[in-house]
Amino acid sequence: MKFLVALVCTAAVVFATSSAMAQGPGGRGPGGRGAGGPGGGGDLFGLLNNESVQKELEIVPSQLDDIRELGQEMRESMRDMFQGMRNASEDERREMFDKLRSAREDMEADLSKVLMPAQLERLKQIQVQQQSSGRGGVSFANPRIAEALGLTEAQLADLREKAEELQTEMRAKVEELRKQADDELLQMLTPEQQKKWKEMVGDPFELEQQRGGFQGGQRGERGERGQRGPGGRGGNDDGEI
Structure with missing residues:
Protein backbone atom coordinates (compact mmCIF):
# COMPACT_ATOMS: atom_id res chain seq x y z
CA MET A 1 0.00 0.00 0.00
CA GLY A 134 12.02 23.26 6.13
CA ARG A 135 9.44 25.36 7.93
CA GLY A 136 11.98 26.43 10.50
CA GLY A 137 15.22 26.39 8.50
CA VAL A 138 17.51 24.13 6.53
CA SER A 139 16.60 20.44 6.40
CA PHE A 140 18.56 17.46 5.10
CA ALA A 141 15.58 15.09 5.03
CA ASN A 142 15.44 15.00 1.23
CA PRO A 143 16.96 11.66 0.10
CA ARG A 144 18.73 13.23 -2.89
CA ILE A 145 20.41 15.83 -0.71
CA ALA A 146 21.35 13.30 1.96
CA GLU A 147 22.83 11.02 -0.69
CA ALA A 148 24.72 13.84 -2.42
CA LEU A 149 26.24 14.93 0.90
CA GLY A 150 27.06 11.35 1.84
CA LEU A 151 25.20 11.61 5.16
CA THR A 152 25.32 8.47 7.26
CA GLU A 153 22.38 7.05 9.18
CA ALA A 154 24.05 8.20 12.38
CA GLN A 155 24.36 11.74 11.05
CA LEU A 156 20.75 11.77 9.92
CA ALA A 157 19.64 10.59 13.35
CA ASP A 158 21.70 13.31 15.03
CA LEU A 159 20.30 15.93 12.64
CA ARG A 160 16.73 14.85 13.36
CA GLU A 161 17.35 14.98 17.09
CA LYS A 162 18.93 18.43 16.84
CA ALA A 163 16.08 19.66 14.63
CA GLU A 164 13.53 18.58 17.24
CA GLU A 165 15.55 20.35 19.94
CA LEU A 166 15.72 23.56 17.90
CA GLN A 167 12.03 23.27 17.07
CA THR A 168 11.16 23.22 20.76
CA GLU A 169 13.33 26.28 21.37
CA MET A 170 11.75 28.10 18.44
CA ARG A 171 8.24 27.38 19.70
CA ALA A 172 9.12 28.81 23.09
CA LYS A 173 10.63 31.93 21.52
CA VAL A 174 7.67 32.38 19.19
CA GLU A 175 5.26 32.10 22.11
CA GLU A 176 7.27 34.65 24.06
CA LEU A 177 7.16 37.06 21.12
CA ARG A 178 3.43 36.51 20.79
CA LYS A 179 2.87 37.45 24.40
CA GLN A 180 5.03 40.56 24.01
CA ALA A 181 3.06 41.54 20.90
CA ASP A 182 -0.26 41.02 22.71
CA ASP A 183 0.93 43.12 25.66
CA GLU A 184 2.00 45.96 23.36
CA LEU A 185 -1.33 45.89 21.54
CA LEU A 186 -3.29 45.89 24.80
CA GLN A 187 -1.29 48.88 26.05
CA MET A 188 -2.80 50.87 23.20
CA LEU A 189 -6.27 50.45 24.73
CA THR A 190 -7.72 52.67 27.39
CA PRO A 191 -7.88 51.31 30.97
CA GLU A 192 -11.62 50.75 30.55
CA GLN A 193 -11.08 48.86 27.29
CA GLN A 194 -8.35 46.73 28.87
CA LYS A 195 -10.70 45.83 31.72
CA LYS A 196 -13.44 44.93 29.28
CA TRP A 197 -11.01 42.78 27.26
CA LYS A 198 -9.97 40.82 30.36
CA GLU A 199 -13.63 40.16 31.11
CA MET A 200 -14.18 38.97 27.54
CA VAL A 201 -11.30 36.44 27.49
CA GLY A 202 -11.44 35.28 31.11
CA ASP A 203 -8.81 32.91 32.51
CA PRO A 204 -6.21 31.42 30.08
CA PHE A 205 -7.23 28.13 28.48
CA GLU A 206 -5.03 25.76 26.46
CA LEU A 207 -7.05 24.17 23.67
CA GLU A 208 -6.07 20.51 23.19
CA GLN A 209 -5.36 19.47 19.60
CA GLN A 210 -7.74 16.79 18.33
CA ARG A 211 -7.26 14.71 15.21
CA GLY A 212 -9.93 12.49 13.71
CA GLY A 213 -12.58 10.87 15.88
CA PHE A 214 -15.89 12.62 16.56
CA GLN A 215 -14.31 16.03 15.97
CA GLY A 216 -13.02 15.06 12.53
CA GLY A 217 -13.95 16.91 9.35
CA GLN A 218 -14.71 20.58 9.40
CA ARG A 219 -15.48 20.83 13.10
CA GLY A 220 -12.29 18.95 14.00
CA GLU A 221 -10.32 21.21 11.68
CA ARG A 222 -11.72 24.28 13.42
CA GLY A 223 -10.66 22.78 16.74
CA GLU A 224 -7.10 22.24 15.52
CA ARG A 225 -6.80 25.76 14.19
CA GLY A 226 -7.94 27.16 17.49
CA GLN A 227 -9.66 30.42 18.24
CA ARG A 228 -8.29 33.67 16.94
CA GLY A 229 -7.21 36.32 19.41
CA PRO A 230 -5.45 39.67 18.84
CA GLY A 231 -3.42 39.65 15.67
CA GLY A 232 -5.68 36.98 14.09
CA ARG A 233 -3.36 34.03 14.70
CA GLY A 234 -4.53 30.45 14.70
CA GLY A 235 -3.89 27.95 17.45
CA ASN A 236 -1.51 25.77 15.45
CA ASP A 237 0.98 28.26 14.02
CA ASP A 238 4.03 27.00 15.83
CA GLY A 239 6.76 27.51 13.26
CA GLU A 240 7.76 23.86 12.93
CA ILE A 241 11.06 22.94 11.32
Whole structure:
Protein backbone atom coordinates (compact mmCIF):
# COMPACT_ATOMS: atom_id res chain seq x y z
CA MET A 1 0.00 0.00 0.00
CA LYS A 2 2.80 2.42 0.85
CA PHE A 3 4.40 1.68 -2.50
CA LEU A 4 1.11 2.46 -4.25
CA VAL A 5 0.84 5.78 -2.42
CA ALA A 6 4.42 6.67 -3.37
CA LEU A 7 3.71 5.74 -6.98
CA VAL A 8 0.54 7.83 -7.15
CA CYS A 9 2.25 10.81 -5.51
CA THR A 10 5.20 10.62 -7.90
CA ALA A 11 2.90 10.39 -10.90
CA ALA A 12 0.76 13.25 -9.61
CA VAL A 13 3.77 15.53 -9.19
CA VAL A 14 5.08 14.78 -12.67
CA PHE A 15 1.64 15.16 -14.25
CA ALA A 16 0.85 18.38 -12.36
CA THR A 17 4.22 19.85 -13.27
CA SER A 18 3.86 19.08 -16.96
CA SER A 19 0.30 20.42 -16.89
CA ALA A 20 1.47 23.64 -15.29
CA MET A 21 4.16 24.09 -17.93
CA ALA A 22 1.61 23.51 -20.69
CA GLN A 23 -0.67 26.18 -19.21
CA GLY A 24 2.09 28.74 -18.85
CA PRO A 25 3.29 30.68 -15.80
CA GLY A 26 0.97 31.90 -13.10
CA GLY A 27 -1.75 29.29 -13.67
CA ARG A 28 -3.09 29.91 -10.16
CA GLY A 29 -1.91 33.44 -9.54
CA PRO A 30 1.39 35.31 -9.87
CA GLY A 31 4.18 32.79 -9.93
CA GLY A 32 1.66 29.99 -9.52
CA ARG A 33 1.11 27.84 -6.46
CA GLY A 34 1.33 24.47 -8.12
CA ALA A 35 4.51 22.40 -8.28
CA GLY A 36 7.37 24.82 -8.11
CA GLY A 37 5.27 27.69 -6.75
CA PRO A 38 5.74 28.92 -3.18
CA GLY A 39 5.96 25.90 -1.00
CA GLY A 40 6.55 23.58 -3.91
CA GLY A 41 8.85 20.58 -3.81
CA GLY A 42 11.55 22.00 -6.05
CA ASP A 43 10.78 20.02 -9.23
CA LEU A 44 12.89 21.49 -12.05
CA PHE A 45 10.03 21.97 -14.47
CA GLY A 46 7.78 23.25 -11.72
CA LEU A 47 10.41 25.81 -10.80
CA LEU A 48 10.69 26.88 -14.42
CA ASN A 49 6.97 27.66 -14.35
CA ASN A 50 7.65 30.30 -11.70
CA GLU A 51 8.08 33.77 -13.18
CA SER A 52 10.64 34.80 -10.54
CA VAL A 53 12.79 31.78 -11.45
CA GLN A 54 12.49 32.61 -15.13
CA LYS A 55 13.68 36.13 -14.35
CA GLU A 56 16.58 34.87 -12.22
CA LEU A 57 17.72 32.54 -15.01
CA GLU A 58 17.07 35.17 -17.69
CA ILE A 59 14.97 32.72 -19.70
CA VAL A 60 14.24 34.05 -23.20
CA PRO A 61 10.90 33.48 -24.99
CA SER A 62 12.32 30.86 -27.37
CA GLN A 63 13.60 28.81 -24.42
CA LEU A 64 10.27 29.10 -22.63
CA ASP A 65 8.49 27.78 -25.71
CA ASP A 66 10.81 24.75 -25.81
CA ILE A 67 10.31 24.14 -22.08
CA ARG A 68 6.53 24.23 -22.44
CA GLU A 69 6.74 21.82 -25.36
CA LEU A 70 8.71 19.38 -23.21
CA GLY A 71 6.07 19.74 -20.49
CA GLN A 72 3.30 18.98 -22.96
CA GLU A 73 5.13 15.86 -24.17
CA MET A 74 5.50 14.67 -20.59
CA ARG A 75 1.84 15.34 -19.87
CA GLU A 76 0.77 13.21 -22.81
CA SER A 77 3.09 10.36 -21.86
CA MET A 78 1.83 10.41 -18.26
CA ARG A 79 -1.86 10.28 -19.16
CA ASP A 80 -1.87 6.57 -19.99
CA MET A 81 0.13 5.70 -16.87
CA PHE A 82 -2.63 6.98 -14.62
CA GLN A 83 -5.19 4.58 -16.08
CA GLY A 84 -5.49 1.31 -14.21
CA MET A 85 -2.83 2.26 -11.70
CA ARG A 86 -4.86 1.31 -8.61
CA ASN A 87 -5.68 -2.16 -9.92
CA ALA A 88 -2.13 -2.91 -11.01
CA SER A 89 -0.16 -5.75 -9.43
CA GLU A 90 2.91 -5.12 -7.31
CA ASP A 91 5.23 -5.94 -10.19
CA GLU A 92 3.25 -3.68 -12.51
CA ARG A 93 3.42 -0.87 -9.97
CA ARG A 94 7.16 -1.20 -9.71
CA GLU A 95 7.41 -1.15 -13.48
CA MET A 96 5.26 2.01 -13.58
CA PHE A 97 7.41 3.62 -10.92
CA ASP A 98 10.57 2.85 -12.89
CA LYS A 99 8.98 4.29 -16.02
CA LEU A 100 7.96 7.45 -14.17
CA ARG A 101 11.43 7.90 -12.74
CA SER A 102 13.03 7.24 -16.12
CA ALA A 103 10.62 9.65 -17.80
CA ARG A 104 11.46 12.39 -15.34
CA GLU A 105 15.19 11.80 -15.73
CA ASP A 106 14.86 11.95 -19.52
CA MET A 107 12.75 15.05 -19.24
CA GLU A 108 15.27 16.80 -17.02
CA ALA A 109 18.12 15.68 -19.26
CA ASP A 110 16.38 17.41 -22.16
CA LEU A 111 16.69 20.68 -20.26
CA SER A 112 20.42 20.63 -20.90
CA LYS A 113 19.59 21.02 -24.59
CA VAL A 114 17.40 24.05 -23.89
CA LEU A 115 19.16 25.87 -21.06
CA MET A 116 22.64 27.31 -21.06
CA PRO A 117 25.09 25.57 -18.67
CA ALA A 118 25.02 28.54 -16.27
CA GLN A 119 21.22 28.59 -16.33
CA LEU A 120 20.97 24.88 -15.59
CA GLU A 121 23.49 25.14 -12.75
CA ARG A 122 21.58 28.03 -11.18
CA LEU A 123 18.28 26.16 -11.59
CA LYS A 124 19.68 23.17 -9.73
CA GLN A 125 20.94 25.46 -6.97
CA ILE A 126 17.44 26.86 -6.57
CA GLN A 127 16.09 23.31 -6.57
CA VAL A 128 18.39 22.37 -3.69
CA GLN A 129 17.30 25.48 -1.78
CA GLN A 130 13.65 24.50 -2.17
CA GLN A 131 14.17 20.84 -1.32
CA SER A 132 16.29 21.60 1.74
CA SER A 133 14.09 24.35 3.14
CA GLY A 134 12.02 23.26 6.13
CA ARG A 135 9.44 25.36 7.93
CA GLY A 136 11.98 26.43 10.50
CA GLY A 137 15.22 26.39 8.50
CA VAL A 138 17.51 24.13 6.53
CA SER A 139 16.60 20.44 6.40
CA PHE A 140 18.56 17.46 5.10
CA ALA A 141 15.58 15.09 5.03
CA ASN A 142 15.44 15.00 1.23
CA PRO A 143 16.96 11.66 0.10
CA ARG A 144 18.73 13.23 -2.89
CA ILE A 145 20.41 15.83 -0.71
CA ALA A 146 21.35 13.30 1.96
CA GLU A 147 22.83 11.02 -0.69
CA ALA A 148 24.72 13.84 -2.42
CA LEU A 149 26.24 14.93 0.90
CA GLY A 150 27.06 11.35 1.84
CA LEU A 151 25.20 11.61 5.16
CA THR A 152 25.32 8.47 7.26
CA GLU A 153 22.38 7.05 9.18
CA ALA A 154 24.05 8.20 12.38
CA GLN A 155 24.36 11.74 11.05
CA LEU A 156 20.75 11.77 9.92
CA ALA A 157 19.64 10.59 13.35
CA ASP A 158 21.70 13.31 15.03
CA LEU A 159 20.30 15.93 12.64
CA ARG A 160 16.73 14.85 13.36
CA GLU A 161 17.35 14.98 17.09
CA LYS A 162 18.93 18.43 16.84
CA ALA A 163 16.08 19.66 14.63
CA GLU A 164 13.53 18.58 17.24
CA GLU A 165 15.55 20.35 19.94
CA LEU A 166 15.72 23.56 17.90
CA GLN A 167 12.03 23.27 17.07
CA THR A 168 11.16 23.22 20.76
CA GLU A 169 13.33 26.28 21.37
CA MET A 170 11.75 28.10 18.44
CA ARG A 171 8.24 27.38 19.70
CA ALA A 172 9.12 28.81 23.09
CA LYS A 173 10.63 31.93 21.52
CA VAL A 174 7.67 32.38 19.19
CA GLU A 175 5.26 32.10 22.11
CA GLU A 176 7.27 34.65 24.06
CA LEU A 177 7.16 37.06 21.12
CA ARG A 178 3.43 36.51 20.79
CA LYS A 179 2.87 37.45 24.40
CA GLN A 180 5.03 40.56 24.01
CA ALA A 181 3.06 41.54 20.90
CA ASP A 182 -0.26 41.02 22.71
CA ASP A 183 0.93 43.12 25.66
CA GLU A 184 2.00 45.96 23.36
CA LEU A 185 -1.33 45.89 21.54
CA LEU A 186 -3.29 45.89 24.80
CA GLN A 187 -1.29 48.88 26.05
CA MET A 188 -2.80 50.87 23.20
CA LEU A 189 -6.27 50.45 24.73
CA THR A 190 -7.72 52.67 27.39
CA PRO A 191 -7.88 51.31 30.97
CA GLU A 192 -11.62 50.75 30.55
CA GLN A 193 -11.08 48.86 27.29
CA GLN A 194 -8.35 46.73 28.87
CA LYS A 195 -10.70 45.83 31.72
CA LYS A 196 -13.44 44.93 29.28
CA TRP A 197 -11.01 42.78 27.26
CA LYS A 198 -9.97 40.82 30.36
CA GLU A 199 -13.63 40.16 31.11
CA MET A 200 -14.18 38.97 27.54
CA VAL A 201 -11.30 36.44 27.49
CA GLY A 202 -11.44 35.28 31.11
CA ASP A 203 -8.81 32.91 32.51
CA PRO A 204 -6.21 31.42 30.08
CA PHE A 205 -7.23 28.13 28.48
CA GLU A 206 -5.03 25.76 26.46
CA LEU A 207 -7.05 24.17 23.67
CA GLU A 208 -6.07 20.51 23.19
CA GLN A 209 -5.36 19.47 19.60
CA GLN A 210 -7.74 16.79 18.33
CA ARG A 211 -7.26 14.71 15.21
CA GLY A 212 -9.93 12.49 13.71
CA GLY A 213 -12.58 10.87 15.88
CA PHE A 214 -15.89 12.62 16.56
CA GLN A 215 -14.31 16.03 15.97
CA GLY A 216 -13.02 15.06 12.53
CA GLY A 217 -13.95 16.91 9.35
CA GLN A 218 -14.71 20.58 9.40
CA ARG A 219 -15.48 20.83 13.10
CA GLY A 220 -12.29 18.95 14.00
CA GLU A 221 -10.32 21.21 11.68
CA ARG A 222 -11.72 24.28 13.42
CA GLY A 223 -10.66 22.78 16.74
CA GLU A 224 -7.10 22.24 15.52
CA ARG A 225 -6.80 25.76 14.19
CA GLY A 226 -7.94 27.16 17.49
CA GLN A 227 -9.66 30.42 18.24
CA ARG A 228 -8.29 33.67 16.94
CA GLY A 229 -7.21 36.32 19.41
CA PRO A 230 -5.45 39.67 18.84
CA GLY A 231 -3.42 39.65 15.67
CA GLY A 232 -5.68 36.98 14.09
CA ARG A 233 -3.36 34.03 14.70
CA GLY A 234 -4.53 30.45 14.70
CA GLY A 235 -3.89 27.95 17.45
CA ASN A 236 -1.51 25.77 15.45
CA ASP A 237 0.98 28.26 14.02
CA ASP A 238 4.03 27.00 15.83
CA GLY A 239 6.76 27.51 13.26
CA GLU A 240 7.76 23.86 12.93
CA ILE A 241 11.06 22.94 11.32
